[in-house]
Amino acid sequence: MNFGVYNQVVVEWFIFIAFLLIPLIVYRNKVNWKWVGLAIGIFLLHKIVLFLGLDGTYPDLIPGRYNWEGKMAAIIFLLLLAYLLFPKKANEWGFRLSQNGVAKKAGIITAIITALIGTLLAWLYFxxxxxxxxxxxxxxxxxxxxxxxxxxxxxxxxxxxxxxRQTWKFAKVNWSWEL
Incomplete structure (x- = not known):
């Protein structure tokens, strides 16, 4: 068992909780504690599922230096979790495979250009x-x-x-956590 990996999980979890304290203090009377507890628990579970791949818990299906198996397990975990928490709101948590209008073409072009630039920079500079x-x-x-x-x-x-569930107005725009 690689305790260094789990030390990283615990440290990241404490950092998340520390940053979560800021809105808890600011919005102290307008907090839904059920969702706060869920956020803290899900953060920890997600990190554990992800880093189990580095510990060798998952079979090494794809050779290489990286945590393919942990990332794939984390994606499956997140998709199942999203379906359980928000079964009819896939668009809200970002799972949308179809686009309307120019978004589809612009998205594909942007993704290709970004991948090419990223690959070129990695090849030349790193x-x-x-x-x-x-x-x-x-x-x-x-x-x-x-x-x-x-x-x-x-x-x-x-x-x-x-x-x-707090919103605020800045520059004539209503803002919230989910923009």
Whole structure:
């Protein structure tokens, strides 16, 4: 068992709780504690599921230096969790496969340009990337973005919006946790 990995999980969890204290203090009377508790628990569970891949708990299905199995397990965990918490609100937590209008074409073009620029920068400026295996390149181009978007900008942001139902107005725009 790799306790260094779990020390990182605990440290990240405490940092999350420390940052969560700020809105808890600011909105002290307008907090839904059920959602706050859920956010704290889900953060910890997500990190454990993710880092079990580094501990060797999951079978090594894809060779390489990176935590493919942990990221895939975390994505499955997050999709199941999102379905359980928000069964009819997939659009709210970011799971939308179809787009209308110009968004589809613009999104595809933006994704291709971003991938090309990212690959070019990695190839030219970061030492050691030229020697990376195909598995390493595919991991870096896909897994972190998919898993982190679902967690950070999808589920966790939606949970925090439920926990702190406070909106404020700035520059004639209504703001909340879920923008």
């Amino acid at each position: 030492s050691g990337t030229k020697e990376g295996s195909t598995s390493d390149w595919l991991y870096q181009l896909s897994m972190p973005a998919i898993e982190e978007e679902i967690f950070d900008r999808g589920i966790m942001l939606l949970i925090l919006d439920r926990a702190f």
